[in-house]
């Protein structure tokens with residue numbers, strides 16, 4: 396496993412020799428996944444390629460707004476069309492996820508069974524390298540959109556970036572860094588944003604689509620969750636929220652309505668770790684967040700106490716247990732991690 400790999404030339408030549416390309420984003424698509432999917436699609440369409448963009452399930456409302464008229468198929472509602480279209484693709488480009496088999500829901504096996512070469516552009520830890528012919532993987536990058544920007548700059552030059560591509564790249568860079576407040580905020584990232592502005596990115600338009608176009612139900616659900624469901628454990632610098640199917644239904648929950656909620660408890664002074672437990676029909680979906688190096692390593696936490704993973708400060712997992720059991724496991728893990736920390740800071744004399 397390497398932290399950085401950049402097969403730019405190989406990717407350029409694979410793209411040059413392909414005419415029919417499927418672009419794939421991850422399950423529960425976020426701004427980075429959609430931004431990179433849109434950008435690569437615009438780039439390839441500009442080269443005269445036939446392109447289909449696919450995500451495993453429905454887009455949340457802000458991203459439907461942000462994508463505008465760009466066609467993005469979700470596998471659940473367009474399964475037969477997607478299966479037919481991708482059957483004769485000669486290249487697949489996977490964006491913003493590290494493993495076809497675990498990050499694509501039901502679409503994973505379908506994509507994996509395609510015999511065409513597959514490319515990965517991604518910033519998650521531990522990419523499954525065996526599945527890809529060529530990769531751009533950099534776990535220090537703050538977003539996949541930043542890697543897509545760097546690939547385009549290196550392979551074709553900034554002049555090919557159209558205003559639509561610039562806005563889509565900005566969407567991913569901005570959302571994956573929490574509006575440029577966390578992650579790897581390098582000077583190169585801010586220079587990249589400057590380039591995107593020069594290329595015609597509609598910064599205000601992206602902001603409006605993503606943050607000021609929520610449903611009334613979503614705003615009320617967030618209010619309810621923070622007021623009535625947030626448990627704050629000051630001693631453990633941690634807060635968590637649980638939401639049951641019944642509660643979600645009461646607020647006529649739609650895909651994406653809880654996006655961003657997991658970060659909100661960390662607005663409290665002294666809270667460095669946060670978790671959100673969402674009950675679905677299949678499992679308890681767990682989102683984990685932490686602050687910089689002060690918080691826990693949530694990638695390790697998700698792997699050790701649940702079946703999941705992600706980044707140090709943002710990870711996730713699924714638990715096929717009751718809500719109470721999932722929370723109990725989380726609290727047990729938290730206790731263990733704090734015990735480990737205190738034994739490191741107060742080592743026993745020997």
Ligand code: 5GP
Pocket residue numbers: 423497519681682683702703704705706709710711712713
């Ligand atoms: P979120 O909490 O936004 O769903 O996920 C945050 C990050 O955690 C994602 O970018 C992804 O890297 C990771 N992640 C979320 N759910 C899972 C999961 O079930 N398995 C793994 N391996 N990673 C996950």
Ligand code: MN
Pocket residue numbers: 427428491518537538539571
């Ligand atoms: Mn990302």
